[in-house]
Amino acid sequence: xxxxxxxxxxxxxxxxxxxxxxxxxxxxxxxxxxxxxxxxxxxxxxxxxxxxxxxxxxxxxxxxxxxxxxxxxxxxxxxxxxxxxxxxxxxxxxxxxxxxxxxxxxxxxxxxxxxxxxxxxxxxxxxxxxxxxxxxxxxxxxxxxxxxxxxxxxxxxxxxxxxxxxxxxxxxxxxxxxxxxxxxxxxxxxxxxxxxxxxxxxxxx
Numbered sequence: 622x623x624x625x626x627x628x629x630x631x632x633x634x635x636x637x638x639x640x641x642x643x644x645x646x647x648x649x650x651x652x653x654x655x656x657x658x659x660x661x662x663x664x665x666x667x668x669x670x671x672x673x674x675x676x677x678x679x680x681x682x683x684x685x686x687x688x689x690x691x692x693x694x695x696x697x698x699x700x701x702x703x704x705x706x707x708x709x710x711x712x713x714x715x716x717x718x719x720x721x722x723x724x725x726x727x728x729x730x731x732x733x734x735x736x737x738x739x740x741x742x743x744x745x746x747x748x749x750x751x752x753x754x755x756x757x758x759x760x761x762x763x764x765x766x767x768x769x770x771x772x773x774x775x776x777x778x779x780x781x782x783x784x785x786x787x788x789x790x791x792x793x794x795x796x797x798x799x800x801x802x803x804x805x806x807x808x809x810x811x812x813x814x815x816x817x818x819x820x821x822x823x824x825x826x
Contacts, residue, residue: 623647623820624659628682630673630701631665632804639806639813645820653685661820662689666701667766670726671713673701683719690721693797695822703793703800704769712769722795723774729767732786738768743783743791743803751780751794753801753818763791763801763808763815771802797824 625636627649640647648655656662664686666673677683690696698706707718710726718726729737744760763783770789773779781792783803792801799819805812 622659623661623663624656625649625663625665626656626682626686627651628673628676628680630668630676632667632700632806633665635804635806636663636665636699639816640820643813643817643820651680651682653681656682656685656689657692659689659694660824661695661697661822662686664696664698664702664705666699666703666705668701669712670701670704670710670718670769671716673705674713674716674718677705677719686719687721690798693825695819695824696798697819698798698800699806700767700802700804703771703802706798706800707771710769721798722778722793722800724790724793725772725774726769727772728769729789730786735786737786738766739785740766743785745781745783745791745803747781749777749780749794751792752822753792753794753799753815754780755818757811757814757818761811763803763805763811765791765803767802797822 706721742762778793778795783791805815
């Protein structure tokens with residue numbers, strides 16, 4: 622069973638639909654016990670960093686997120702859900718993130734001919750043998766919607782990058798924590814394969 626964390630800031634329906642296509646049972650919840658019992662946990666997210674952290678703290682979901690991460694339950698952050706795993710974001714100065722991973726979340730630099738937010742399909746350069754990308758071809762295309770991007774402190778946790786005005790750390794993995802700046806649930810068959818790879822990961826692997 623996959624728990625999708627509901628904090629009023631998520632692209633929940635599309636994640637739920639993708640898991641249904643894969644035949645994976647899921648529950649959309651902010652109930653601590655349901656989240657703790659889940660085999661996997663997904664933190665989706667769209668919107669502003671500050672608003673999202675306010676909602677997580679309102680429901681005290683920041684606490685249960687730290688619990689399941691410490692318990693080595695496989696955990697996946699998607700889009701804003703990736704950014705929230707870090708200490709903060711330029712988007713919301715002074716707002717503390719979850720501090721699960723180390724790195725900076727900064728605005729995509731302006732570049733002539735490129736629109737921000739970055740909306741659309743971009744290819745991934747795979748590196749460091751990410752478990753989410755088993756069976757995925759290098760330069761496969763996935764779908765992005767974002768104005769801010771991750772610069773991870775440790776290059777070894779970076780499993781995929783993409784180029785849009787700059788080198789964007791598009792996916793990271795550290796222990797049981799996985800995160801994608803792109804939307805696997807909106808990335809056609811490639812995205813479904815990435816989600817299936819996440820589902821297949823066992824606790825403690």
